[in-house]
Amino acid sequence: MTATVTHPRHVLTHLPAVIGIAYSASWIAGLCVGAPAPVFADSGSEIIRELSGHTTAFSAQFLLTEGLPAIGLAVVSLALARAAHSPLIARLAAVSGIAAAVISFTQFLLGMALAGTGSPDSAHLLFELVSRFDGVKMFLLAGLGVAAVRSGLLPRWLNWIAIAMAVTIVASGIGYLFLIQPLATLAYVSGPLLLVFITGTGVALSRKDR
Template structure:
């Protein structure tokens, strides 16, 4: 007589965070490598249309790689973090801020596609401003996600410190994007790499803990 042993099936959201976390950074780096035009806050609608002329395809691809696909990574990693921590505060903070940031990121992707297609200077200016201000809101939410990661109790100490540094830097750059202050927005060159480390690092750590 043989007895079949049934192993528990890993939950989808806890078996994928490592691969999704790595894919998050890969997608972002690929998006930045596309080399699409990068309008600044002071540009008029006509300036934006002129800059995008002949590059709308690359611009749309960049939004797919930096906003559309990463939205999935944010949702998966944040929910996996919420499930892994024993801290109720960290769990709620991770789930709420992470999922909200993912929804905003996907909204930015759709706005980016609309921006790439528009031929109206007024629409181009409005869409670009919306994308930028949404970036500011998203950065504040990502700061909350970083705090959740730091207090979750499931990450190594070096990653906790990185998450804290990211939270500080991304709040500063978020103020720049929300209020269209170009000088503060350039701090994204600091908060951006830290964000990639935190999301990818958290995904990898959670994926390994599940095995």
């Protein structure tokens, strides 16, 4: 019998692509859960009423859109930093990506707390924190997009996706940070672009390492 040994470098080479694909799959699964979606104007009592009977779905959605994707953000951003030729670009990718991952996981924890609270005041505060953190995270993701474009490691079509993502996600980030509902709806544009950007970057980096 001949034993097959997988070299650690071979595994690491494909990791960004696998994680990048898993990032989008997790997000899409989370959006398909069908959990309630409170808006900024909702009071604490209204938020609790909307979540009543749907806390399991709400928790699952936060796990799939904030908890697990935090891993994807960390892996892809570190892979980009590792591959970048410029120390400045590498630092921008690492700092913005890891910070966004930390915020994403923090949002997951806040979402779990929101699903379990019965206090209107706590519900309102937790929902506001999750929303404002989303705004900060979006600015950081725009920074990651800039780092990816400046790295010169992405194919041309993906550079355009990264640029469009960065522009739209800054606009939606302003909406979330300052709780401006019309601007926040731009997430319907920046969100899909982000999925394509993270997955495409993971795949592109894996190909560069071959």
